[in-house]
Amino acid sequence: MPSHTGKRRDVGRDEIPPNTGKRSDVGRDEIPPHTGRWLVPNYRRCRVPGGCYFFTVITARRQPLLVEHVALLRAAFRDIRSRHPFTVEAVVILPDHLHCIWTLPEGDSEFPRRWRLIKARFTELLPSNLGGVRRRDRGERAIWQPRFWEHVIRNERDYRRHVDYIHYNPVKHGYVRSPAHWPYSSFERFVRTGVYCWEWGGEGVDGDMVPE
Numbered sequence: 001m002p003s004h005t006g007k008r009r010d011v012g013r014d015e016i017p018p019n020t021g022k023r024s025d026v027g028r029d030e031i032p033p034h035t036g037r038w039l040v041p042n043y044r045r046c047r048v049p050g051g052c053y054f055f056t057v058i059t060a061r062r063q064p065l066l067v068e069h070v071a072l073l074r075a076a077f078r079d080i081r082s083r084h085p086f087t088v089e090a091v092v093i094l095p096d097h098l099h100c101i102w103t104l105p106e107g108d109s110e111f112p113r114r115w116r117l118i119k120a121r122f123t124e125l126l127p128s129n130l131g132g133v134r135r136r137d138r139g140e141r142a143i144w145q146p147r148f149w150e151h152v153i154r155n156e157r158d159y160r161r162h163v164d165y166i167h168y169n170p171v172k173h174g175y176v177r178s179p180a181h182w183p184y185s186s187f188e189r190f191v192r193t194g195v196y197c198w199e200w201g202g203e204g205v206d207g208d209m210v211p212e
């Protein structure tokens with residue numbers, strides 16, 4: 001999970017426009033080309049056959065819970081990851097859904113169990129007087145959509161495309177004008193390691209929006 005260093009502008013809840021509720025698939029035409037170099041370790045990790053996955057997980061009725069309770073979500077990830085290891089290669093947390101790429105240990109494909117545990121743990125950690133959801137109704141199904149979307153990352157190109165999709169997502173959904181302005185993603189980590197420049201995906205940069 002990314003950590004927020006405070007360098008970037010905080011996005012207050014008031015500034016976040018309502019989600020349109022539309023969820024589209026990874027669109028090749030909306031993702032700006034990346035301008036930096038890609039790190040060999042990411043590339044290598046992702047070549048483990050079947051071990052690298054892209055996920056989309058959405059809250060029940062699109063409740064905007066995740067950014068508001070992002071510390072709890074991170075805690076849930078940490079808890080489960082300490083018992084059932086996986087690597088978060090890239091992640092973005094939006095108010096009502098999240099996208100991420102995981103690498104699982106070799107020979108381990110138990111991601112459904114991990115998601116079940118993460119969802120349950122987050123549900124458990126949420127405050128009991130959550131607006132609109134009474135405690136006794138606060139089962140996992142009150143908080144999360146029961147299913148999630150998964151995609152096996154096939155190769156390096158597929159990996160890059162999904163990493164870009166993740167980091168561009170806050171712009172795609174209209175929350176910010178530049179990926180750098182969204183603190184709830186791994187964008188900063190990718191800038192620090194030289195994969196992107198800060199301006200990547202922002203207005204007026206990478207005018208050619210068609211990748212590859």
Ligand code: NI
Binds near residue numbers: 094097169
């Ligand atoms: Ni999205």
